[in-house]
Amino acid sequence: MKKLGVIPAMIVLTVAAVLGLAACGSSSDGKKGGTLTVSYASFPELDPQLSYSSEGWSAIYNTYIPLLTYAHADGPAGSEVVPGLAEDLPTISEDEKTYTLKLRKGLKYSDGTPVKASDFRSTVERLFEVESGGSPFYSDIVGAEDFLEGKADSISGITTDDASGEITIELNGPSGTFVNELAMPFVALVPPGTPAKPVNNTPPPATGPYELTDVKPGRSWSYARNPQWEKANAGAMPDLPGGHVDKIEVTVVSNQSTQVNDVEQGKANWMFDPIPPDRIAEIKQRYDGTQYRPESSISTYFFWVNTTRPPFDDVQVRQAVNHAVDPAALERIYAGEIIPSQQILPPDMPGYEKFELYPHDVAKAKAMIEQADPADREITVWTIALDPNDVAGEYYESILDEIGFDATLKTVNPDNYFTLIGNESTPDLDTGWANWFEDYPHPNDFFEPLLAGTSIAPTNNTNLARFADPKLDAKMTELGAEPLSPEIETGYAELDKAYMEQAPWAPYGSRRLSLFVSDDIDMENVIWNPTFSGDLTSFQFK
Amino acid sequence: MSRGPASLAWRRLRGNRVALAAAALFVLIVVFCLAAPLWSSGVAESGPNATHTVEKIEVDGQQREVVSPDGTPIGPVWFGAGGKFFLGADGRLGRDEMVRLMYGGRTSLIVGFSAGLLATLLAVAAALLAGYYRGRTDTAIARLLDLAWSFPVLLLAIALGAALAAGGLKLGPIEIQSGSILLPILIIGLVYTPYVARPLRGEVLALREKEFMEAATAQGAGPARLMLRELLPNLWSTIVVFFTLVVAQSLLLEAALSYVGVGVQAPDPSWGAMISSGFKLLYTSPLLTILPGAMILLTVLSLNVFGDALRDALDPRSRADLEVHTGSYEPEREVVA
Numbered sequence: 001m002k003k004l005g006v007i008p009a010m011i012v013l014t015v016a017a018v019l020g021l022a023a024c025g026s027s028s029d030g031k032k033g034g035t036l037t038v039s040y041a042s043f044p045e046l047d048p049q050l051s052y053s054s055e056g057w058s059a060i061y062n063t064y065i066p067l068l069t070y071a072h073a074d075g076p077a078g079s080e081v082v083p084g085l086a087e088d089l090p091t092i093s094e095d096e097k098t099y100t101l102k103l104r105k106g107l108k109y110s111d112g113t114p115v116k117a118s119d120f121r122s123t124v125e126r127l128f129e130v131e132s133g134g135s136p137f138y139s140d141i142v143g144a145e146d147f148l149e150g151k152a153d154s155i156s157g158i159t160t161d162d163a164s165g166e167i168t169i170e171l172n173g174p175s176g177t178f179v180n181e182l183a184m185p186f187v188a189l190v191p192p193g194t195p196a197k198p199v200n201n202t203p204p205p206a207t208g209p210y211e212l213t214d215v216k217p218g219r220s221w222s223y224a225r226n227p228q229w230e231k232a233n234a235g236a237m238p239d240l241p242g243g244h245v246d247k248i249e250v251t252v253v254s255n256q257s258t259q260v261n262d263v264e265q266g267k268a269n270w271m272f273d274p275i276p277p278d279r280i281a282e283i284k285q286r287y288d289g290t291q292y293r294p295e296s297s298i299s300t301y302f303f304w305v306n307t308t309r310p311p312f313d314d315v316q317v318r319q320a321v322n323h324a325v326d327p328a329a330l331e332r333i334y335a336g337e338i339i340p341s342q343q344i345l346p347p348d349m350p351g352y353e354k355f356e357l358y359p360h361d362v363a364k365a366k367a368m369i370e371q372a373d374p375a376d377r378e379i380t381v382w383t384i385a386l387d388p389n390d391v392a393g394e395y396y397e398s399i400l401d402e403i404g405f406d407a408t409l410k411t412v413n414p415d416n417y418f419t420l421i422g423n424e425s426t427p428d429l430d431t432g433w434a435n436w437f438e439d440y441p442h443p444n445d446f447f448e449p450l451l452a453g454t455s456i457a458p459t460n461n462t463n464l465a466r467f468a469d470p471k472l473d474a475k476m477t478e479l480g481a482e483p484l485s486p487e488i489e490t491g492y493a494e495l496d497k498a499y500m501e502q503a504p505w506a507p508y509g510s511r512r513l514s515l516f517v518s519d520d521i522d523m524e525n526v527i528w529n530p531t532f533s534g535d536l537t538s539f540q541f542k
Numbered sequence: 543m544s545r546g547p548a549s550l551a552w553r554r555l556r557g558n559r560v561a562l563a564a565a566a567l568f569v570l571i572v573v574f575c576l577a578a579p580l581w582s583s584g585v586a587e588s589g590p591n592a593t594h595t596v597e598k599i600e601v602d603g604q605q606r607e608v609v610s611p612d613g614t615p616i617g618p619v620w621f622g623a624g625g626k627f628f629l630g631a632d633g634r635l636g637r638d639e640m641v642r643l644m645y646g647g648r649t650s651l652i653v654g655f656s657a658g659l660l661a662t663l664l665a666v667a668a669a670l671l672a673g674y675y676r677g678r679t680d681t682a683i684a685r686l687l688d689l690a691w692s693f694p695v696l697l698l699a700i701a702l703g704a705a706l707a708a709g710g711l712k713l714g715p716i717e718i719q720s721g722s723i724l725l726p727i728l729i730i731g732l733v734y735t736p737y738v739a740r741p742l743r744g745e746v747l748a749l750r751e752k753e754f755m756e757a758a759t760a761q762g763a764g765p766a767r768l769m770l771r772e773l774l775p776n777l778w779s780t781i782v783v784f785f786t787l788v789v790a791q792s793l794l795l796e797a798a799l800s801y802v803g804v805g806v807q808a809p810d811p812s813w814g815a816m817i818s819s820g821f822k823l824l825y826t827s828p829l830l831t832i833l834p835g836a837m838i839l840l841t842v843l844s845l846n847v848f849g850d851a852l853r854d855a856l857d858p859r860s861r862a863d864l865e866v867h868t869g870s871y872e873p874e875r876e877v878v879a
Contacts (some may be wrong), residue, residue, distance in 0.1 A: 257822060277613045277634065278822050329595035333634045335613030385803065387822060391634055394809045398593045398635070408721050409808055412708070420708075427709075 024468045030525060030540040036245040039253040039262055041273045041386055042414035043218045047200045048188040050344075052460070054133055054437045054533060055420065057185055058272060061532040062243065063206040063223070064188030066100050067167070068122065068179065070531055072538065074243050075296075078529040081183045082239065085115065085207060086167075089179065096174035096481075103165035108228040109205035113191050117160035117167050122192040123335045125155055129196035133422065135257070136184035136449060140178075142170040156441035174481045176488070180440030190309035207233060209242045209537060218415060223248035223285070223536070244478060244540035254414070256387055260516070263291075269518045270526075270534060274511070277335030278390045283516060293519075294527045295513040298348050298438040300446065301330075301338065301389075302507040303396050304464040306432045311374030311405070312431060318503035320432075322358035324399045325506040333391050338509035344446050344496050346510040350484055351443035351492030357500050369404040376390035378406045382432030384417040392508075393433045400431075424460040434464055435511065438531055443492040444480045451499060452476055465504035472498055547856075551779075554855040561851030568844040571837070575651055578644035585625035585639045590645035591809045594636035598624045614826060622783040632830060633819060643833055646811035650838070653726050654812050658789035660731025662781060665738035668776075670769045672739075673746025684743065687736040696732050699795055702729045704805025721807040726799055731793045737791075738784045742777060744870045749776050750751065779856035786849030790842045797838050 044056035048064040051057060069084035071077055084087060085107060090099040107115035129137050129147050138144055142157025157170040171178060181187075190204040203212040210223040224247055226233065234242050251268070253259045256276040260283065262268040275283050275292075283292050305312035305321060313317055327340030343525040345352045381400065383393020391409055410428075412420055420426050421434070439445045449455050453468030472495065479491045498508075515534065517523050520541050527538035551785045582589060592696055594608045601622040608616050608631050615631035618639075629639040670681035690698070696752070703726065710720035749755065750773070758772045799805030800814030808815065813834035820830030 278824065278826065281612045281614070282825065326596065329593070332595050332609045332611060332613055335634065336611055388634065390808070395593055395595065395635055397809060398591055401591070408719070410708070410720065411803070411808060 007305055017383070030244055030522065031542065032246075032540070034245050034541045035247040035249060035270045036250060036270070036539050038250045038537070039259045039268045039271050039273075040250055040284070041252070041254050041256055041259065043172060043252050045198070045200050046203045046212060046215065046221065047130070047198050048185050048190060048204075049123070049130055049132050049134070050198055050200065050460075052132070052186060052462075057531065058533045058536075060185055060188070060212075061529070062208045062210050062536050063212055063226075064185055064190070065207045065237075065240070066183055066185060066188045067103070068078055069240070070183055070528055070529060072529065072535050074189045074528050075530065078527070078531065081179055081440075082429040083237075084183065084240070085189060085237070087165075090169075090182070097171045099169040099171070099178065100496065101167045101169075101182075103167065105165065106232050106236045107207065108232040109191050109233050110211040110226040110228050111205040112228060113205065115207060116162045116192075117165045118162050119189045119192055120167050120187070121155060121158040121160055122194075123187055123189050124158060124192060126190065126196055127186055128155075130198060131459055132186060133449075133457070134184065135460050136452075136455050136462075137181045137184065139184065140172050140175060141312070142172055143191040168399070169376070174282075176480055177440065177442050177444045180445075194363060209234070209240070210248065218252065220249070220251045241535075241537040243537035245536075248536055263516055263518050266518045266520065269521050270539065272534065273386075273514055274337065274513050275516055277333070277337060280335050280337060280514075282343050283514075287516065290381040291519055291523060292337065292428045292514060292516050293523065295515055295533075296348065296530075297511050297513045297533075298346050298441065298530055299435055299511045300341075300344060301392070301433075301435045301507075301509050301511060302344075303431060304434050304505050305503075306429050306464075306466055307504050308466045309430075310376040311372075311379065313376060314372050315502060316368055316372040317374050318506075319358065320365040320372070320402070320403060321392055322500075322503050322506045323361045324365035324403045325358075325367065325396065325508055326360040326399075327388075328360070329395060329467055329508050330392055330508045334388050334509070334511070337512045337514075339512065340509045342500070342507050344451070344505065344507060345436075345443055345492065348447070348510075349438070349441070349446065351489040351496065353490075353493035354497050355500075356498055357497070358506075362399070377404060379408070379430040380428035381407050381409050382417075382421050382429070383411050384414050384433060385411045386414045389433055389435070392409075396431075396433065419460070420458075421464060422459065424440060424458045424461065432464070440531065442484065443489070443496075444476070447492075447495060448480060449477050451504060467502070467504035469502060474504070544816060547779075551855040555851060558855070561848055561855075564844040564847035564851070568848060571647065571728060571841050571844070572651065575644055576648035578641065578648055581625075581644055582641045586628070587643055588638045590642045590811050594622065594631065594638075594773045595634065596857060597636065599626055601814060602853075610633055615823070616827065619828065629829065629833065630827070632816070633823060634826075639830065639833070642811040642816060643813075643837065646813050646816050646834060647837060647841075648794055649723065649810060649812040650796055650807055650814065651841070653723060653730065653812065654789050654793035656727040657730035657734065657792040657796070658785055659797045661734035661738055661788050661792070662785045664731065664735040665742055665784075666774070666777070666781060668735065668739040669742030669746050670773060672743045673750060674765060674769050674773065676747070676750075680743075683739075687739050687743075690733065691736045691740070693733075695737075695795065696729075696798055699729050699733045699799055700802060700804055702733070703799050703802075707804050707807075723806060723810070726796055726805045729796050729799070733795070734788050738788055741784075743778060745777060745780060746773055749773055752862060779853075781850055782858060783853040786845055786852060790845035790849065793838060793842055793845075823875075 033093045040055055041474055044053050044059055046052040048060055051060055055444050065084045067084055067086040068081050071080040086101040089103050090101045092099055103117045118213045143152055143155045146152040159168045190192045194204045201215050201217045206226050209226055209229045211226045213222045213224050215221040236238055256273050259271040260275055260279050263271050305318055307313055331340050333339050342358055345496050383390055397407045397409040449462045451467050455463040478486055482488050522540050522542050527535040529535050583738050597608045598605045601619045613634045615633050616627055619627050627638055629866040632639045632642055671679040691835050706725055707720055711718040758768055796805055797814030799820040800812045806812035806815050816834035817831050
């Protein structure tokens with residue numbers, strides 16, 4: 001066996017190091033260049049402080065980078081929080097209430113403005129000013145409530161030093177999830193002076209490898225390489241990928257079957273949305289392993305009921321609805337692309353423990369409704385005009401009619417759906433369809449934004465059931481303050497069951513997703529992040 | 543013995559075999575749709591919106607799933623299950639396609655006829671007022687009709703439908719909930735009003751100068767009597783012809799509106815809505831699109847053929863037509879006093 005000499009070994013090591021660095025920092029492995037064409041079924045919000053959908057987060061994952069971010073990796077590895085604009089993960093004080101981070105040096109926004117530590121404070125303040133649906137995640141920062149109520153001009157719990165780049169965040173109490181929350185796009189830095197109003201159509205300058213350009217509301221948007229990436233940011237953040245393609249053009253194609261046709265014909269390179277159920281068998285048969293691969297998701301699909309008014313203010317009525325909804329029927333409606341479940345926590349989430357509180361029994365549901373005899377049986381069922389969720393809404397309406405309600409279905413355009421049902425002034429918000437994909441890999445994410453009393457908001461409301469139970473809220477806060485451990489996970493499993501006993505939702509499963517690309521895309525290297533789905537920096541042409 | 547105009551028209555119509563065949567076809571379609579509750583309760587044992595996603599049925603002694611695990615609906619089984627799922631299931635919800643086709647026809651015909659009736663009533667009122675009073679009244683009504691005329695029918699109807707789809711209509715005491723069948727009726731009726739009103743107005747303007755009008759005025763008849771008792775009877779043949787044509791056009795527009803999601807709302811069936819939902823399954827279950835499409839084709843064809851024949855029978859010299867696709871109308875007709 002031969003040994004390498006010292007000089008050849010140094011050369012090899014140097015080359016390996018250069019290649020390794022390049023692989024991380026600027027993604028020079030694989031083919032570079034070209035224009036990637038992508039289709040989305042709906043036009044997401046592109047304002048980082050407002051964007052709160054899987055479409056939106058996928059779209060801005062590589063444009064707006066928070067202090068911390070998620071690893072650009074598939075599967076569980078993609079759930080790891082890694083440094084973003086910050087040099088390292090935060091230093092947390094012994095009382096777990098103070099987080100200290102340091103901004104990397106030399107960072108610039110795509111317009112050339114230097115990124116400063118104080119931009120973090122102005123970004124968080126903007127988050128509150130635009131009444132973002134993500135603001136509850138940060139309301140535990142000292143002084144945030146005062147700022148929100150107009151009692152203070154700035155958030156006192158965030159102190160920054162632009163010279164050293166140090167950022168200190170003080171919380172009112174310990175949090176087991178704040179590191180994850182610092183990695184959410186809500187707190188991705190934007191320049192100071194970014195208007196305190198939605199800027200979806202004129203997105204602010206970017207910090208990531210791509211910047212948003214040419215936004216045509218409702219129709220399309222594009223990405224170009226951030227001119228400051230190679231000059232400044234790639235060197236400062238060598239562990240983040242720089243992307244392979246030079247340009248990305250995204251078009252809104254509301255018909256998912258047309259999206260499939262476009263990918264098949266090479267008119268689009270990737271469709272963000274899942275393949276519609278009516279095409280899934282055909283696509284699997286023709287393209288499995290070459291242009292198609294199944295992907296998992298950490299998600300819950302459910303029907304919410306408005307617990308603040310009749311008929312769903314009665315727990316017996318809500319439980320009856322759970323007995324009436326048949327996850328097996330919905331599995332067929334989704335052509336097998338859903339894993340049936342009647343729980344809040346999805347199967348891959350820590351804390352998930354299977355239980356079955358509401359076996360499907362329409363006769364029992366009818367009897368329960370008869371017994372409860374709700375005063376108001378005329379209800380409105382809301383659903384989104386996006387296959388197969390629209391069909392799920394139709395199914396739900398039919399079973400509500402079957403158990404004794406007089407239900408009317410309202411189907412809303414995907415661009416407006418969540419805005420409409422999240423606005424308390426929308427009339428007839430009785431019940432409807434919704435889904436939730438994880439913001440971060442922690443069970444708290446399926447409770448606090450969705451079911452905590454503090455999450456009920458007049459606009460951008462995420463607690464669609466408008467459910468508030470002080471005892472369960474207290475339990476949730478107690479669990480959320482601790483880092484995950486087997487004991488805490490058991491606590492979340494109990495919380496899951498306790499919530500479902502109150503039945504604010506009728507959950508029916510967790511979605512299977514898919515990656516479908518054109519034949520000129522190197523599918524093997526496409527990264528599917530569990531939170532951000534298809535990672536645009538990983539797409540490359542063969 | 544001399545024959546009256548109605549008798550002559552009937553004679554002419556009776557001699558037109560194509561027209562009679564069209565009328566017979568239309569009657570058959572109406573009967574098919576009216577029989578929906580009988581088929582639904584007596585044969586299919588399922589309502590139009592009842593879902594059967596996870597159910598199994600016995601077809602020729604074999605158990606078959608209404609919807610397979612991959613979401614494919616069962617195809618036509620004819621009488622293999624005693625008439626249940628005669629034309630198969632409509633999609634992943636497993637609703638009986640035959641039942642929905644029949645009920646969908648009722649909805650489409652109700653919308654078509656009601657919208658046609660509304661358009662005709664509004665048009666007659668506008669034409670009588672404008673043609674009789676002339677002057678400022680005529681100018682105001684005619685410009686209003688021109689304004690509506692200037693928009694392409696489909697675009698105007700979709701715009702109205704989209705605007706009213708979410709919140710419904712609240713206009714003083716009138717309140718129509720979104721999702722109500724009254725919305726497409728109102729929208730279609732309104733957008734087709736100018737197409738009937740303009741030629742009728744022209745006819746009223748011509749009729750107003752006839753001797754019988756002068757005679758009635760000399761006898762002391764007031765405006766209401768002149769319009770309703772003298773002018774209106776002379777417009778009947780035109781009104782009847784336009785009504786059949788506008789019903790056919792309304793059926794088509796209902797289908798178009800429902801196809802784009804602003805007409806009849808889910809889960810209620812209409813032929814247009816069925817084409818829209820069936821289109822998703824075009825590759826695997828093309829019948830779901832073809833069947834409601836064929837029903838629309840046959841209904842509109844029968845109404846158009848019959849309407850043309852009726853026009854010829856009532857007034858062989860006229861060449862009136864409802865040309866809404868191009869947005870133009872040529873009122874080349876002679877007025878019979």
